[in-house]
Amino acid sequence: xxxxxxxxxxxxxxxxxxxxxxxxxxxxxxxxxxxxxxxxxxxxxxxxxxxxxxxxxxxxxxxxxxxxxxxxxxxxxxxxxxxxxxxxxxxxxxxxxxxxxxxxxxxxxxxxxxxxxxxxxxxxxxxxxxxxxxxxxxxxxxxxxxxxxxxxxxxxxxxxxxxxxxxxxxxxxxxxxxxxxxxxxxxxxxxx
Numbered sequence: 001x002x003x004x005x006x007x008x009x010x011x012x013x014x015x016x017x018x019x020x021x022x023x024x025x026x027x028x029x030x031x032x033x034x035x036x037x038x039x040x041x042x043x044x045x046x047x048x049x050x051x052x053x054x055x056x057x058x059x060x061x062x063x064x065x066x067x068x069x070x071x072x073x074x075x076x077x078x079x080x081x082x083x084x085x086x087x088x089x090x091x092x093x094x095x096x097x098x099x100x101x102x103x104x105x106x107x108x109x110x111x112x113x114x115x116x117x118x119x120x121x122x123x124x125x126x127x128x129x130x131x132x133x134x135x136x137x138x139x140x141x142x143x144x145x146x147x148x149x150x151x152x153x154x155x156x157x158x159x160x161x162x163x164x165x166x167x168x169x170x171x172x173x174x175x176x177x178x179x180x181x182x183x184x185x186x187x188x189x190x191x192x
Contacts, residue, residue, distance in 0.1 A: 008063035020106040030096035083155045098139040132170040
């Protein structure tokens with residue numbers, strides 16, 4: 001069973017490594033070219049990725065560490081993607097900027113696939129700080145301020161609540177990451 005879970009996890013990683021560059025490119029494109037065609041393209045690409053990934057996790061939950069959290073995250077993303085054409089365009093650029101967190105996800109998977117590469121470890125940690133600890137809160141704060149300018153669309157509140165949820169997840173995952181590195185450092189210290 002453990003070997004089967006490992007193989008499923010590796011297949012899931014390969015799927016992510018092949019799809020995430022397109023998702024990242026789409027986020028960058030949308031941030032730079034905000035128009036109805038780029039929004040449609042973004043919804044199709046990011047939506048396809050999220051639906052494919054949540055389907056994989058549904059059938060193979062042991063292929064990821066936290067299937068329930070990831071499924072909830074992806075489910076909220078799918079709902080958010082469906083609402084994008086109905087929100088003010090100023091919200092969409094911030095959503096796409098927040099979606100660049102997938103750069104960090106991509107580096108996590110590459111790092112996991114190619115173990116013991118210090119460059120990948122450093123790139124992963126830098127991207128973690130940039131995307132999860134700087135850009136994600138920045139997106140959240142800007143979405144909050146946009147609510148004052150566009151208070152009449154209920155979907156704006158949904159996107160704001162999504163951003164809050166993603167930031168709370170980032171706090172939890174940052175805590176877990178620090179705990180993991182501290183434990184690794186303690187284990188190295190006790191081996192001396």
